[in-house]
Amino acid sequence: KKTASKKMKGKKKRVRMFELSSSNAKREQNNVSEWMSESRHLIGNKDLLADFENQIKKALEGESIVFAIEGHAGLGKSRIVRELEKNLEKNKCRVYKGNCLSYGSSLSYHPWIEILNSIFGITSHDAMESRKKKIASMLLRMNKSMKDWLPLIGEIMSVKFEMNDLVRNLDNSLKMQKFYDIVLELLVFISRESFLSIVIEDYHWSDNSSSELLNYICRNTKKERIMFLIPYRPISDKAGIKEIEASVKHKLKELSEEETGELIENLLDVENIDKEMKNLIMKKSQGNPFYVEELVKSFIEQNYIAKEKGGWSLNRKAEEIALPNSVEEVILSRIDRLDLKEREILQSASVLGREFDMNLLSSLCSDKKLLVSSMNVLKQLDLIKTDEENEKKFFFKHILTCETAYNTLSFAKKRETHEKAGRLLEKKEKDRALNLGMLSYHFHKAHNREKALRYSLEAGEKSKVVYANDEAIEFFSRAIENCNESADLMIEKAARCHEERASVYSFIGRGEDAIKDTQESLNLAVESKDKSLLAFCLSEACIVYELSSKFDKMKESAEKALEIYIELSDKFGIAKAYNYIGMYYGIAGEPKREMEILLKAAEILKGAREEYEKTKKKSVSKGEEVSLLAVILNNLGYVQRLLGDNESALKNYEESLKARKLIEDKTGIAQVLNNIGMIYGRGGDIPRAMPYCEESIKIYDEIGNKKGLGSSLINYGYFNGEIGNHQKELECYEKSLQIQKQINDKYVMSFTLGNIGNYHLKMNNPKKALECQLESLALKKEINDRTGMAATYSNIARCYEAMGDNEKRIENLKEELKIYEEAGEEKKAAELKEKIK
Ligand SMILES: Nc1ncnc2c1ncn2[C@@H]1O[C@H](COP(=O)(O)OP(=O)(O)OP(=O)(O)O)[C@@H](O)[C@H]1O
Ligand SMILES: [Mg+2]
Structure with a gap:
């Protein structure tokens, strides 16, 4: 019913207004589940299925x-x-599945946590104690030393076992290595x-x-009864994750x-489908099965097609049907047709x-009652x-449905809902550690700065502890934002965030980023x-400067x-x-x-x-002092x-050893032992x-420190x-090589291959020696170690x-010369030229 027009903000002219006098009878909602929501059997892909049989x-x-x-x-x-x-x-295969999350x-x-949980038989109903029991029983069955x-x-699994010195004193990269192993x-x-x-x-x-x-895992399980199954959309370089080295790859x-x-x-459960309809769907969907499904559903919902005796047919002319242009639009139109309450829930x-x-x-x-009926x-x-x-667990039929529904929300509504979700999660104290990432996500999306900052920092720290460095960087960046x-x-908080992110950057070798953050944290701390x-x-900052070889800066900060x-x-x-300042003089060539x-x-x-021994509960700060003393x-x-x-x-090595034994710093102990061995060995007292x-x-070996093991083996071989x-x-060198292959440390691998080559040459086996050196050369080229x-x-x-092949000898010496000349190493080049003559 027409009523008086009104002046509205943002409109020049008055706006015509109407009053709603009555509403149409409720639109009949077609029940889509009358037909198959999915095709009964898989269509096409015969080659893939056959190949899979073979691979099994x-x-x-x-x-x-x-x-x-x-x-x-x-x-x-x-x-x-x-x-x-x-x-x-x-x-009779045991299948364990883990999902990657789009927002996660x-x-x-x-x-992997999903996979581990199902291996251990942990469900969301398990309380902490029962989770602990399940993890322990499986791992101990596998290996007592676990x-x-x-x-x-x-x-990693957010299950609190009592911490011990062994794990506490392991640095993050070693923890990561051990976790992998x-x-x-x-x-x-299991396999x-x-x-x-x-x-x-x-x-x-x-x-x-x-x-x-x-x-x-894939690199190190070549001869096991394991089938890895990895579905993924084409990966762009930007994604930052690695392409997997697949043994078989099928492109759909x-x-x-x-x-x-x-x-x-199949979907409509009829044999002969109306030609016009088929063409219509075919043209639009371009053979994308999900698109086909969604189109068919939207046709049914809108009564474009109707069930007649034994079949479905179009009940209006094809050209009258306005077809959405993308699968997102089909979904959107389906969401739009929902009743308000259902749409809100979705x-x-x-x-x-x-x-x-x-x-x-x-x-x-x-309205809880509404919820049940709407969900249905x-x-x-x-x-x-x-x-x-x-x-209790639900999921969207397809991720696109979820994304499309999310995008129909207004900014304000998104923020409000994220805030609510965050607050609800906050109340679940029990799963707090598990939910840190989600808490950070929800409060960030809710623009609740204070909470987003708090949880992002915590989540970042947790990622750092479990050596998930890229994730830590993401959380700290979110915290900074x-x-x-x-x-x-x-x-103060901002200074902390920058300092935290700097430490991760420097740990993974992104020196410049680390220095930028360090600078920022120092400026803020001064302020x-x-x-x-x-x-x-x-x-x-000293650590960051040390790792990027900026020693003057390191000394200045110290x-x-x-x-x-x-x-x-x-x-x-x-x-x-003092330790840093001392280190500076060592590097500057002033050992005294x-x-x-x-x-x-x-x-x-x-x-x-x-x-430290006196403190009853072994105070952590006293332990840190002992650890620093051991380093010094x-x-x-x-x-x-x-x-x-x-x-x-x-x-002093012996004293350091005692300190490290006290705090069970195994890596440190092994390091000192190695140093002591070197003193005796270089002094000619090999038996000692x-x-x-x-x-x-x-x-x-015990703590799974492969880098250390590899280098100790080389010493032992020597x-x-x-x-x-x-x-x-030779045995030692080869064992060391094998370990480096496991962790794919190409730099050390090339070095060890060189060692093995030299060994064969010493043993009068130049052919074998050459093989090793060539392999080593290929690796060095790969990592561009000039x-x-x-x-x-x-x-x-x-x-x-x-x-006795002088021609080849000269050829290779010339290659060596080329590198010296490029690097401007004149002295070495001159010496070599003499040799080549
Ligand atoms: N070959 C097929 N035969 C029958 N139905 C299929 C076929 N391929 C896909 N479908 C159906 O299409 C829909 C979408 O497929 P699916 O969810 O497997 O896609 P996806 O490739 O995993 O997509 P995403 O990358 O978004 O995860 C599902 O409902 C599925 O049942
Ligand atoms: Mg999928």
């Missing part, structure tokens, strides 16, 4: 297979995987009991840590016309993500589905006028930090600053001065060991050896050196060579010399 056979015979399926959205990857899973189960690229190890490593697994051992263990399959669904959304782990294509027809017939659910928990959704909705409608319309195993956006001044914060940032720590009479801080400073630092911490003593030993004072060096070396190898035990010498290449050319020349 191979896998069953003990050849691990990485089966990759690449295809754009909706082409049927997940559907095919479900089909393949059935096949696997027929072959910063949730570290997400798919007892010491439970806290490490616990950190435990997962590897576990999968191998020896039964055929095993690991599925990583939607790998294109994997977080970096999960992708690294997957690659590590669109369905052919014939197959599309078959799909429609939208709220979309804020929670593709998979969501009914309890959480129900707390988001005001949404299920009937095939927009959402229930989890078969857990009736929220500091910057916040209306309140958060200088904040908080002295202990400034001193802390300054001493953290001296500034020292000044403040003296003012605050902070013993630990003073000793730490270094020694003096380190002696001062050691003096300050004297007695730390005794004090070790450094002291190193300079003293350099200055020729082996006696003092040995004394050997046991130290052996002990360090044992420890490195010692064996010195006493004429050549067979053992200096290394020069050395290898020289080694190759020696091989040819031994073989």
Whole structure:
């Protein structure tokens, strides 16, 4: 009914107004579930299915297979995987599946945690104690020595085991290595009991840590009964995750016309489909099965097609039907046709993500009764589905449905819903550690700066502890963004965030980014006028400067930090600053001065060991003092050896060893043992050196420190060579090489290959030696290690010399020369020219 017009803000003319006098009878909603929501059987893809049969056979015979399926959205990857899973189960395979989340690229190890949970038999109903029991019982069954490593697994799975010194003192990269090895051992263990399959669904959304782990596992399980099944959309370079090295890869294509027809017939459960309708759908969908399904559903919902005796037919002219231009538009039009209450529920659910928990959704909705009936409608319309195993878990039929629903929300509504979701999650204290990533996500999207900052920082720290470095960077960046956006001044917090991010950058070798952040954190700390914060940032800056070889800067920061720590009479801080200053003089070629400073630092911490022993609960801060003291003593030993004072060096190494034993710093112990061995060995007392070396190898092996193990083995090989035990010498080098291959450390691999080459040359086997050197050269080229290449050319020349091939010898020396000339190393070049003449 027409009423008076009104003036509206933003409109020049008055706006005509109408009053609603009555509404149409409720539109009849067609029940989509009357027909198949999915095709009964998989259409097409015969080659893929046949190939999979073959691969299963191979896998069953003990050849691990990485089966990759690449295809754009909706082409049927997940559907095919479900089909393949059935096949696997027929072959008595244990299938464990982990999902990657589209909004969760910063949730570290997400798919792997799902996989581990199902391996351990953990469900969301399990309380903490029962989770602990399940993890422990499985891992101990696999290997008794896992007892010491439970806290490490616990950190990643957010299950709190009592921390022990062994794990506490391991640095993050070693923890990561150990975690990789435990997962590897576990999968191998299971695969020896039964055929095993690991599925990583939607790998294109994997977080970096999960992708690294997957690659590590695939690289190191060549001869096991394991089938990896990896479906993913084409991965862009930007995604930052690694392409997997697949043994088999299938690229999915669109369905052919014939197959599309078959799909429609299947969906509607009729044999001969109306031609016009088929053409219409075919033209639009371009053979994308998901598109076909959604179009058919939207036709039914809009009564464009109707069921007649035994079949469906179009009940209006094809040209009258306005077809949406993309699958998103089809979904959108389907969402638009929903009743208000159902639409609202769908939208709220979309804020929670593709998979969501009914309890959480129900707390988001005001009217609980409506919720149940609406969920039923949404299920009937095939927009959402229930989890078969857990009736409280729901998920969107397809991620595009979730994304499209989410995008229909206004900014304000999105913020409001995220805020609510965040607050609800906050209340679940029990799963807090598990939910940190989601808490950070929701509050960030809600623009709740203070909470987003808090949870992002916590989530970043947690990622750092579980060595998920890229994820940590993402969280810290989010934290920084929220500091910057916040209306309140958060200088101290911002300084912390930058400092945290700097430490991760520097750890992964992104020196320039690290320095930028360090600078920023220092500026902010100065601004904040908080002295202990400034001193802390300054001493953290030392680590960053050290790792990027900016030693002047390191010294400068350490001296500034020292000044403040003296003012605050902070013993630990003073000793730490001295240690850096000492290190500076060592690098600057003034070992005497270094020694003096380190002696001062050691003096300050004297007695730390005794004090630590006295504290009942082994205070963490006292432990840190002992650890620092051990480092200082070790450094002291190193300079003293350099200055020729082996006696003092040995004394300090022994003291450092005691300190490290006290705090069970295994890596540190192995390191010192190695150093002691070196003093004896280089002094010619090989029999005395050997046991130290052996002990360090044992420890490195025990804690899974592969880098350390590899280098100790090389030393051990060298010692064996010195006493004429050549067979053992070669054995050690080859074992070391094998370990480096496992962790794909190409730099050290090339170095070890060079060693093995030299060994063969020494043994008068130039042909074998040449093989090794060439392999080493290829690696050096791959990682573009120019200096290394020069050395290898020289080694190759020696091989040819031994073989009496002067032409080849000169050829290689010339290559070596080229590198020196390029690098402007005139002296070396001149010497070499002489030789070539
Ligand atoms: N070959 C096929 N035969 C029958 N139905 C299919 C086929 N391929 C896909 N479908 C159907 O199409 C829909 C979309 O497929 P699916 O979810 O497997 O796509 P996807 O490739 O996993 O997409 P995304 O990359 O978004 O995860 C599903 O409902 C599925 O049942
Ligand atoms: Mg899928």
